[in-house]
Amino acid sequence: MAGARATSARFPAVRESAGHYESYYLKACHPEEPIGVWIRYTVHKPPGEKPKGSVWFTFFEAGAGGPIAAKTTAPDPVAGERDWIQVGEAAGMGDGRAYGWAGDAWWELTFEPYEAPLFHLPNSLMYRSKLPKTKLCSPAPFAVFGGRIGIGERQIPLDGWRGMVGHNWGAEHAERWIWLHAITDDGDWLDAAIGRVTMGSKTTPWIANGAVSIDGERFSLGGLGAGADVKARPGLCEFHLTTRRLVLSGDVSAALEDCVAWAYADPAGGEHHSINCSVADMRVRVDAKERPVKAFEVRGGAAYELGIRETDHGVKLQPFPDG
Numbered sequence: 001m002a003g004a005r006a007t008s009a010r011f012p013a014v015r016e017s018a019g020h021y022e023s024y025y026l027k028a029c030h031p032e033e034p035i036g037v038w039i040r041y042t043v044h045k046p047p048g049e050k051p052k053g054s055v056w057f058t059f060f061e062a063g064a065g066g067p068i069a070a071k072t073t074a075p076d077p078v079a080g081e082r083d084w085i086q087v088g089e090a091a092g093m094g095d096g097r098a099y100g101w102a103g104d105a106w107w108e109l110t111f112e113p114y115e116a117p118l119f120h121l122p123n124s125l126m127y128r129s130k131l132p133k134t135k136l137c138s139p140a141p142f143a144v145f146g147g148r149i150g151i152g153e154r155q156i157p158l159d160g161w162r163g164m165v166g167h168n169w170g171a172e173h174a175e176r177w178i179w180l181h182a183i184t185d186d187g188d189w190l191d192a193a194i195g196r197v198t199m200g201s202k203t204t205p206w207i208a209n210g211a212v213s214i215d216g217e218r219f220s221l222g223g224l225g226a227g228a229d230v231k232a233r234p235g236l237c238e239f240h241l242t243t244r245r246l247v248l249s250g251d252v253s254a255a256l257e258d259c260v261a262w263a264y265a266d267p268a269g270g271e272h273h274s275i276n277c278s279v280a281d282m283r284v285r286v287d288a289k290e291r292p293v294k295a296f297e298v299r300g301g302a303a304y305e306l307g308i309r310e311t312d313h314g315v316k317l318q319p320f321p322d323g
Helices: none
Strands: 020-029 035-045 052-061 068-075 083-086 092-094 097-102 105-113 134-151 154-157 161-170 176-183 189-196 207-214 217-220 227-233 236-242 246-253 260-265 271-288 294-308
Touching: 020 083, 020 105, 020 134, 020 271, 020 294, 035 092, 035 097, 035 271, 035 294, 052 097, 052 105, 052 260, 052 271, 068 097, 105 161, 134 176, 134 189, 134 207, 161 176, 176 227, 176 236, 176 271, 189 236, 207 227, 207 271, 246 294
Parallel strands: none
Antiparallel strands: 020 035, 020 161, 035 052, 052 068, 083 092, 092 097, 097 105, 105 134, 134 154, 134 161, 176 189, 176 294, 189 207, 207 217, 227 236, 236 246, 246 271, 260 271, 271 294
16 A cells, blocks of 8 residues: 655645636545546636635436536635645545535545555656646545445445545646546556647647556556557547557447536636546556556446537536636
8 A cells, every 4th residue: 555645736826817727536436336426626717816616526326317416616725734625614635535515415535545646747847847738646546435425315435435536737728638547356547648738729639648557567658659549529438558668458438328517617718528427337458568468347437537628519517617
């Protein structure tokens, strides 16, 4: 087991004239059933304005008529001494815990990291420079959760649920993005962010960052020589990622009725739609140098998120405005 405070909030140091967004999030899934939860604590700051904090809650139960979602927004988010972020008086997330409420939902959770933090970008300089405009890391790419959530009169214990804890921030969202995450019963895992970014009048090809862990050995998915061939639409993504050390390929799928769609406001104006299913099915094949080929499948416990500007995507948009 390994774990440490791998990150800290950036929003307190952002100058007033700048735009900024930031998100701490967790995803946790039942080890045997297609049930999961995705919770986010976010900061939204247009240029020249004060930041607002929001808490987003989504509960997934495959085949049960669609996710249950709720959101609440409060001014003046803070970074506390213990918590990475606090939104309002009763919602926060920090080392080993997450708590809060939104609508009819509430949660009191603990998490224990089972892996060292993951820094997706290839080198530390990229976290200090202006580019890329979106930065991310996973304080816990593999964590085990405890505690409970409540939805109305229903209470659900999370003892032994597997998942992750993530953090991203920046001046603007990628033009398009994909997030993939899965953990197997044997402890293998994948945590990948794949994006296309705008540079001037052009948009880059897909760029992948993150890692896959096989039998305890971690392989980076980014850096020099890395490539990404991706076909993505709501509910389905096929991916083929190459590095100097491996080829990783696979697919992830989910029924559209088991997905949630949120509107994400961009700091400088406009918005993206983020379509997420945290109880998706994923198949992965890893062909690494000097290792046997390894294939694994996760059913009802993988995460697939697609960020796009299109609004006609077939998933019901949640009636909660961003900001």
